[in-house]
Amino acid sequence: MGAEEIAHSSNLEELAKLQGKFDVILNTAYYSKDSKLYNAWIALCRKGGAFVNLALPGAGEPDPQININYIVLNQINFVGSIIGSVSSQREMLEFAATHNILPDCEIFQWEDFPTAIDKCSKGTAKYRCVVDVLSLIHI
Numbered sequence: 001m002g003a004e005e006i007a008h009s010s011n012l013e014e015l016a017k018l019q020g021k022f023d024v025i026l027n028t029a030y031y032s033k034d035s036k037l038y039n040a041w042i043a044l045c046r047k048g049g050a051f052v053n054l055a056l057p058g059a060g061e062p063d064p065q066i067n068i069n070y071i072v073l074n075q076i077n078f079v080g081s082i083i084g085s086v087s088s089q090r091e092m093l094e095f096a097a098t099h100n101i102l103p104d105c106e107i108f109q110w111e112d113f114p115t116a117i118d119k120c121s122k123g124t125a126k127y128r129c130v131v132d133v134l135s136l137i138h139i
Contacts, residue, residue, distance in 0.1 A: 010084065015040040020074075024050045034067040045076045053080040104130070109135040 007014040022044045035125075042051050056103070058061060071078055094103075104127040108116040116129040 009041070012036065012038060012040055015044065019043045020046050020122060022046060024052065027051065027053045027055060029055055033061070033064075038064040039067045039070065042071065042076065042078075043072070047074045048076070049074075050077040050079065054082075056080075058080065079133070105130045107132055111135070 005018065007017070007018055019040075020043065023046060024064070025041060025044050027041055034130075045051050070076075104125050106116070106119070108132045109132055113131050116131055119125040119130055
């Protein structure tokens with residue numbers, strides 16, 4: 001997976017350091033009422049990059065105030081897709097459970113957390129690393 005940097009998605013200072021560094025941003029957050037934060041996510045895209053919005057505000061929630069000038073002047077492709085309602089997501093998860101459809105991932109016990117981080121840092125993780133925090137109970 002090869003991540004070189006990590007930034008907290010709600011820390012404006014950390015996000016500012018990464019402005020314009022990404023080809024594609026996939027926004028899977030349901031919604032941010034903070035327009036500054038939402039615009040900071042968009043600003044992560046490089047000139048000519050793409051911001052893919054996979055979430056919408058809930059019913060009755062206001063739309064975020066986006067900086068359209070920034071999007072146009074930096075030729076950012078702003079696209080979106082509906083990922084499905086909560087009920088359709090629940091239906092999909094129930095279908096997966098019924099048919100034993102599971103994700104490919106490596107599961108690590110809590111004490112092996114450093115190994116999981118190391119695999120992610122080196123890009124050798126098999127799809128995703130999952131740390132079993134319930135194993136903390138048994139330590």
